[in-house]
Amino acid sequence: MQFNTIDFAFFLPIVFLFYWFVVGKSVRLQNIFLIIASYTFYGWWDWRFLFLILLSTVVDFCVGIGFKKYKRDAKRKLLLVISVFTNLGILVFFKYYNFFVESFSSVFTFLGSDISYRSLNIILPVGISFYTFQTLSYTIDVYKNRLEPTSDFVSFAAFVSFFPQLVAGPIERATYFLPQFQKKRHFKYTVGVDGLKQILWGLFKKVVIADNCAHYVDIVFASSSDYTSSSLILGAVLFSFQIYADFSGYSDIAIGVSKLFGFHLKQNFAYPYFATSVLDFWRRWHISLSTWFRDYLYIPLGGSRGSNYNITRNIFLVFVISGFWHGASWTYIMWGFLHAIIYLVTYYITKNVAQLNSKALDNNVFFTNAVYCFKLLLTFIIICLTWVFFRSQTIDLAFEYISNMFSSTIFSFPNFIGKGQLFSIIILLLFFICVEWVGKKESYALKMIFITFPRLIRWSFYSLLVLLLGIFAKTQEVPFIYFQF
Amino acid sequence: MTLFYVIGICLLGEVAPSYFRPNVKYIKGASGHSYTRLNEAKKITDIDVLLLGDSQAYRGFDPRIFKSSGIHMFNMGTSGQTPVQTQLLVSRYLQKINPKVIIFQVSPLMFSSLGVESSIDIFSNDTNDRLSIEMAYKINNIMTYNTLLFSVYENSMSGYSEYKEEKQKGEDLYINGGFVQKDISVQHRFNKLNTDFKLNKKQLKYFDEIIRLIKSKNIKIYFVQTPISKSLYNRVTVMDEFNSLVKSYGLYYNFNDILDLDDSYFYDENHLNQKGVEIFNNSLINSIKILN
Secondary structure, eight states: OOTTSHHHHHHHHHHHHHHHHTSTTOHHHHHHHHHHHHHHHHHHHHGGGHHHHHHHHHHHHHHHHHHHHOOSHHHHHHHHHHHHHHHHHHHIIIIIHHHHHHHHHHHHHHTTOOOOOOOOOOOOOTTHHHHHHHHHHHHHHHHTTSSOOOOOHHHHHHHHHOHHHHTTOOOOOHHHHHHHHHSOOOOOHHHHHHHHHHHHHHHIIIIIIIHHHHHHHHHHHHTGGGSOHHHHHHHHHHHHHHHHHHHHHHHHHHHHHHHHTTOOOOOOOOOGGGOSSHHHHHHHSSHHHHHHHIIIIIHHHTTTOSOHHHHHHHHHHHHHHHHHHHOSSHHHHHHHHHHHHHHHHHHHHHHHSOOOSOHHHHTOHHHHHHHHHHHHHHHHHHHHHHHHHHHSSSHHHHHHHHHHTSSGGGGSOOTTSOHHHHHHHHHHHHHHHHHHHHTTTSSSTTSSTTTTSOHHHHHHHHHHHHHHHHHHOOSSOOOOGGGGO | OHHHHHHHHHHHHHHSOGGGOTTOOOOTTOTTOHHHHHHHHTTOOSOSEEEEOSHHHHTTOOHHHHHHTTOOEEEOOOTTOOHHHHHHHHHHHHHHHOOSEEEEEOOHHHHHSOOHHHHHHHHHHSOOOHHHHHHHHHHOOHHHHHHHHHHHHHHHHHOGGGOOOOSEETTEEEETTTEEEEOTTOOOOOOOOOOOOOOOHHHHHHHHHHHHHHHHTTOEEEEEEOOOOHHHHHHOTTHHHHHHHHHTTSOEEEHHHHOOOOGGGEEETTEEOHHHHHHHHHHHHHHHHHHO
């Protein structure tokens, strides 16, 4: 089931009412009901893959119990290995099996010896990369003694399968999220209203911004060689907005829905396109995944300690693995690799080069603002260019796309979109950017907008968003991009 | 919020250009002359043959050719008509038109579409009533709801019958009896249509309900597939499944098997030009005459 479907519009209120009014008196009953609702939510897509979630849940729960029982290092390590192998084994088989087989075959062919191989027709279970990482965080934290293992299977199963963030995150840490399943939740009207507002803003991002950009992005990326440079630039910019609005929209809906059930999830996006450097971008983009890699890969590898070689190696590893996490394709690895290079360049520049601007210039408001705008624009351009690798089918096509972006047709009118359509998408994007800019100090843009204004104005604004949803929604539902990861 | 939404839809439909209201697609007098045809349908009674179907119907069955054989035919095809729209038109007009025979033009395309665009054609060009709401609910799509809302507003403001539709629109000429003639010389470049059709279960259900209704009124029904270009016919992968499905409902003439027409008889991949219409209609009339 997806958040942007009629099915979910019926599912959510039913689950909400049952959760608070029928099973609301007992935490255990609420958790059991959440498991049923979550499994229904996931099974709506394909019930067969519920067994994978169950397997992951049972293994990690038992491993947690094992950690409690065994104090010796060797046995604890063995348990950790079992958990890591089970979770990553499921992930590797379903997501990467064909990629590895095909890549090895290509290497052998390149070396002159053809080998026969069989690729399997494997369906990628929705959200597998998200829930496996979430359960892994539990076992690693328990192993490291950062968290007491739970002996309550129901709350653990509810934690693993919690439907709002099951299929596309945010990836929550057990240390922060699991305790919320173990204590009584209380419905608060203000939190509920806040949740609904966040859902509305998330839906606006997904349905109005992302899906309308997607329409044009699909056209341009399907045959980029047919279009002018201006079209390709516009296509890359539209994809940048599409992926941000799509994924952060999902996160907003997930966080908003969680609030309705008395849970608090951490912010996953902090206005990444207002970042002034690539370093800053990575503090704002997909925060739950970035911090996961930071805590469970980068820091164990040594983090920023040690020689420049070690730091460079660690950053490269994290970015390339993070790229590979997105999908079994060389384009994602290349995307991670490019970000690693840009990140490292920025990292060493900011570390070693003295600040050039003098105090006098710092006090100059115009200069400060101009530098800020320049940095913001430069970061956005760099991010746009890297997204081309993320979106393209192959690395060759991505390079071709980028090289075609700079030709004599750069100043011609884009040849994949009419003037009216271009005007309407620009107006929508400007509206979106303005709201995000005004609300950028909050966890989501709509949170405090018009909050001090009379109710009529506030509600008129919310109604305008609903109207835009009704006017610009696509007639066929467009799946969330991150469902494929 | 609901009031704001309703006012917003009406306001945008009234003043905004189409690219600022993609989900309010009110098009009175759209291509296909649906307005004139449905207006004419309101005045027709007791005819020999009623024709149902999509653009292949209103561009493929010429009432003048039928009349020359002594058959009074009315063509009630509308653009992209799927069984959901046919069901509405049958419920709305069948009793009044009271035909002796119904010819149901069928094609795999009309069973694979959701029927969104085709419902908009009917909302915009016919009077709306309870049946319109039922159809919108069956399609359950935001564009249909919005357009129905605006159509109701528009008809109540400016009146349904105030509009006058030109009979000649570009290469299309409306002929009384519901037919749209495309000039005999017109032959467009054949754009290859997407043929990844899947027969929609809901549409099959509505089709089944229509046939039951027609049969319950003791009206004879023939199913006809109009000729389409050979390249298109051969590309449709569900054609065999579709043909056997329609056969199970009654007498079915697939003119792609009966006639052998090359591309010069079509103005695009799935529409006959006037030369093709004449050959096809005469062949159909002969087939029906032999049968009766």
